[in-house]
Amino acid sequence: MAEVTDQPKKHARVILVGCGRQANRAIYPCVAAASDLFEVLATCDLVESLAQATARRVGAPRVYTDVNQAIEECQPDGAFVIGPPGMQEKVAAQVLEHGMPVFTEKPSAPTVAGARKLRDLARARSTWGQTGFMKRFNDAYRAARACLDRPEFGKPLFLEKHFYATNPTRQAGQSDEDLLWLLLIMQGTHAFDVARFFLGDIDRISAQARFGRDGTCAMSAQVSFTSGAMGTVQVNNLGGNGNARYLVDVMGDGRAHVRVDDMRRVTYHGSRWNPTPTSDSYQQGYFMDVHPLARRLWTLGHYGEVIAFGQAVVSGRDPEPPVPTLDDNLAALQACRAAWLSCFDGSKAIAPSTVEN
Ligand SMILES: NC(=O)c1ccc[n+]([C@@H]2O[C@H](COP(=O)([O-])OP(=O)(O)OC[C@H]3O[C@@H](n4cnc5c(N)ncnc54)[C@H](O)[C@@H]3O)[C@@H](O)[C@H]2O)c1
Numbered sequence: 001m002a003e004v005t006d007q008p009k010k011h012a013r014v015i016l017v018g019c020g021r022q023a024n025r026a027i028y029p030c031v032a033a034a035s036d037l038f039e040v041l042a043t044c045d046l047v048e049s050l051a052q053a054t055a056r057r058v059g060a061p062r063v064y065t066d067v068n069q070a071i072e073e074c075q076p077d078g079a080f081v082i083g084p085p086g087m088q089e090k091v092a093a094q095v096l097e098h099g100m101p102v103f104t105e106k107p108s109a110p111t112v113a114g115a116r117k118l119r120d121l122a123r124a125r126s127t128w129g130q131t132g133f134m135k136r137f138n139d140a141y142r143a144a145r146a147c148l149d150r151p152e153f154g155k156p157l158f159l160e161k162h163f164y165a166t167n168p169t170r171q172a173g174q175s176d177e178d179l180l181w182l183l184l185i186m187q188g189t190h191a192f193d194v195a196r197f198f199l200g201d202i203d204r205i206s207a208q209a210r211f212g213r214d215g216t217c218a219m220s221a222q223v224s225f226t227s228g229a230m231g232t233v234q235v236n237n238l239g240g241n242g243n244a245r246y247l248v249d250v251m252g253d254g255r256a257h258v259r260v261d262d263m264r265r266v267t268y269h270g271s272r273w274n275p276t277p278t279s280d281s282y283q284q285g286y287f288m289d290v291h292p293l294a295r296r297l298w299t300l301g302h303y304g305e306v307i308a309f310g311q312a313v314v315s316g317r318d319p320e321p322p323v324p325t326l327d328d329n330l331a332a333l334q335a336c337r338a339a340w341l342s343c344f345d346g347s348k349a350i351a352p353s354t355v356e357n
Helices: 021-033 048-058 067-074 085-097 112-124 139-147 176-199 296-300 302-315 326-343
Strands: 012-017 038-044 062-064 078-081 102-104 129-131 156-164 202-211 217-225 230-236 245-252 256-261 265-269 285-288
Touching: 012 021, 012 067, 012 302, 021 038, 021 048, 021 078, 021 296, 021 302, 038 048, 038 067, 048 062, 062 067, 067 078, 067 085, 078 085, 078 302, 085 102, 085 112, 102 302, 112 129, 112 326, 129 302, 129 326, 139 176, 139 245, 139 256, 139 265, 156 176, 176 202, 176 217, 176 230, 176 245, 176 326, 202 326, 217 326, 296 302
Parallel strands: 012 038, 012 078, 038 062, 078 102, 102 129, 156 230
Antiparallel strands: 156 245, 202 217, 217 230, 245 256, 256 265, 265 285
């Protein structure tokens, strides 16, 4: 009788760089939970006590304060780099220089030029990077995106994306220009990436902004897509404390309409497709709510994005769409910059692909 042996499973051997708030709140708990996929070789932070605390949490055997030393001594297959965008641009470049994949939070860099530099460096070193646009892995957004492929949906023509954030608000002495740019890179990148996730590349953006009391700020953008669809992207910091809102509507010329409220509730009105023929003829919808036992990190998308990174690292191949790459990071920052330029130039229509810096 042939002996049955378990094939040894291949792990993604990773280091965790940056042991601050978001890393420990959202990303590293998912890495630690997927112990059949990841082997964490080490943690690294400029502040050694933070690296040690994270190492204890995730069970990492080694601790570093210098990323190059961590890479040279551990020889990982890939790295998570989590921190503010400026830190990510600098440290992700160090990882890419070694020819290995990197996962960063969003955005991977604070400027269009920085995003392009990372994208080009990855190409030059024949490797890749993933940006933490976790909404692409959110259960509700994925279910909604699948509705667009249904036969009755028709051609998607219209999108509305609203992100009513609670921060960032104006810091002491900060100009309107700097406040709006911070709002756009920290929150607007998510909104424009969601728009691209649903309807593809953005052709032109025309935007305006308003500034209110207590550091408040709002941006409203008219967007046209290369597919021919149009829509609006609204980003502001007017959400009440603890009450950020995330709304998406997409409508097709088959008179279908999919809506996602707050990344958790999907409503689909499928025009000729009617799941409940006896219901009110004006409200023939399909609803999907998150199961009450679903864990927040899982349903928001953090777990899915972490797993996608680990699987691509193990496979040795570039990740497949819709995994957000450094090209998607660049496109999101270009969209933000086009909106920002438009706000301070009479709502002029600007093509994001032409934005250099
Ligand atoms: N996807 C989401 O929904 C979401 C939500 C919140 C925040 N974020 C993102 O998370 C990031 C914010 O991170 P944070 O506030 O947790 O950061 P943080 O400042 O708390 O932590 C960053 C850590 O990196 C360390 N560090 C700095 N330079 C380093 C270097 N060269 N080598 C090693 N370590 C270094 C610092 O010592 C610090 O401990 C931002 O990019 C933000 O956009 C994403």
